[in-house]
Amino acid sequence: MLKKSHFTAVALLLSVMLLSACSRQGIYETAIGFERASAGLEADNITVGDLEIAYLRNAEANNGDTIVLVHGFGANKDNWTRIARELTDSFNVYAIDLPGHGESSKPLDLGYRFEEQVAHLAGILEALGINEMHMMGNSMGGGITALYTATHPEQIKSAVLFDPAGILDYENEMVGMVLAGDNPLIPGKPGDFDRLMDFALEKRPFVPWPILGVMEEKAIANQEVNQVIFAAIKEVGFTPDFRNAIERIESPVLIVWGKEDRILDYRNGAVFQKAIPGSQLEILEGIGHAPMIEAPEESARLFLEFAKPFISKAD
Template identity: 35%
Template sequence: MDLSHPITMIMAALGLAVVALLLFDRLAPMTSGRLGLALEQRMSGLRLRHGSAEGLAMPYLEGGSGAPLVLIHGFAGDKDNFARVARFLTPHYRVIIPDLPGFGDAARDPSAPHTVEDQARRLAALLDQVAPGPVHLGGNSMGGFIAAQFAAMYPERVASLWLLDAAGTEAAHSSDILRHYEATGDMPLLVQKEQDFNTLIAACTVKEPLLPHGVRVLLGRRGAADFALHTALMKQLSEAPLLRPQPAYGAIPTLIVWGEQDRILHPDGAASFAALFPRSRTIMMRGVGHLPMLEKPRRAARDYLAFRRNTNTV
C-alpha cells in the first residue's frame, strides 16, 4: 500500500477513525451512548428542553416549526424512541417529544400514581406551558393508550391522532406475551439486568434497528435501575380500564399504524381502534414489529405526512 498517495492516506485515516470510535464505544460505553443519542437528536433538528408537571421534571425534545405535533413514547421507552422518525417530520411541523414521569430522563417518584389518566393529565399540564391550544398527538404502545385517553379527557385540544401499535383495547392486549405476563409477571419490557435490554429489543422488533453498543449499555443500565419501579408501573398499566367509545372520538381524524409482526400487542388491536375512531385510516406494516417509528422511520413518516395532507388538518 502506497501511503504517500492522497486517496490512500484519506482511506487509512478514515479506517483509524472508525477503529478509534469502536474502541471508545467499548471502553467508555456510557459516555459513548449519551453522545450517540445527542448526535441523533441533533441530526433530526431536535434540541433538549426542560419542563415539568405537578412538580415532576418532564424534559422534552423540540424541533421544527409550524403546527405542534406531540409524540408520546411507550412503556420502557423514552423521548429518543421518536428521534429517528422526527428527522422526516421537523421540516414540516413543530415536533415535541416529552419523557413521561417514570421513564427516560424524567422524574422518578415511586409514591406518585402513574395511571394512564395521571400521565394524560401531566401531559396536559406540560402542554399548557409549551403548546397551549390544539395539537396533533401521536403515541406508541402505552403512549398510544395515553394519547387516546388524552383525547377523551381533552377533546378540544386534539386536532388529530397518530396511534402506532397502541395499547388500550382487549384485542390489543390478547398477545401471547401479555398473557404470559398475566400468568407469571414476566415480560421482556421489564429489564432486570443490563443484558436484558437486548431481549427487549429483540421482542419489540423484526429487524433490529442500528443501536451502538454504548446506547444499549446506557439504556440497559437505566432499565435495570428502574426494574422495581417499572414492575409496579406495569401492574398499574395492566389494571387500567380499557378505552371505551367516546362521542368526541367521532370527530378526530386518526391514523392507526400496526406492525403485522408485533408480538407485544396483538395486531388485531388495529381493528378495535378503527371501531373506536370512525374517522380513521389503518395501515398494517409488513415485516415490522412493535416499533414502526424505529424499524421503518422513513416509511412511517411518509405515511403520516400523506395522512395529514389527505385529512386537511391544520
C-alpha cells in the same frame, strides 16, 4: 433502518471515540446527541409542579404545526428521533419524557393509570404553551394519545396511534408470559434488554454495543418504577372504560400497526378502528411493535398523507 450515509457517520464517530478511549457513558451521550442533532432536535427541560420534565424540541423553530410525540411503557423521548428526522423541517416537534420515564422525575406515588397520565401530559403541554397539536403515540403512549384525544378534542388536529395499548380483544404470547411471572418489558438483569429489543422489534435498528450496554443499565435502574407503572396500566385492556371513552373521539385518527407485533396483537387494530369514529387503519407487513423506529420513513409518509387536510399552511 438507518440511511447508509447516517450509518456511516455513526460508525465513523464511534470508531474515533473508541480509539480515543472514551467511556461507555461518554460514547452513549455523544451518540445520542448526534442522533438528536441529525433529527433537528435538541434537549430541554421544564418544571411542572413538583416534576422535572425532560423533552426534545426543534433546534430551529418554524412556522409549521406542532407535533407532540408520546412514547410507550419503559421507553423515552429518544424513541422518536428517527421519525422526527422526517418531520422537523416542516413541523415543530416535541418528544416528551413522561413522568416515570427517561430523564423526567420518577416518583413512585404519582399515579400512572391512563387517565392520570393524560392529566400529567395535559399539565406538561400547558406549561409548554402548547394548546393545539397533532399527536402521535406508541404502545402505552398510543393509548394515552387516544384517551387524550377523547378528553381534549379542541386541542388535537389529528392523532396517530402506533400499536396502541388499551384494547386486548386478541391476546398473543406476551400475555401468557406476564401471567407466568416473566415480563419481557421490564429488564432486571444483564441480557434482558437485548431480549426485549428482539421481542419488541421485528426490524431491529443498528445500536452499537457501548450504547446498548448503557441503555440496559438505565433500564435495569428503572426496574422499580417500571413495575409500579406496569401494575397501574396492565388491566386497562380488559375493562370497558377505555373503549367507552375513545368512542367519543371527534378528531381524525390514524391507527398504524406492525403485523409482526409480539406485544400487542395487530388484530386489535380493527377493534380500535371500529371503536373510534371515522378512524383509518394501516397494517405494516414485516414490522413489529414500534413502526416509528422500524420504518420511520413509511410511518412519516402515512402521517403526512393522512393529516394533509388538517395541516395548517405556513405563512
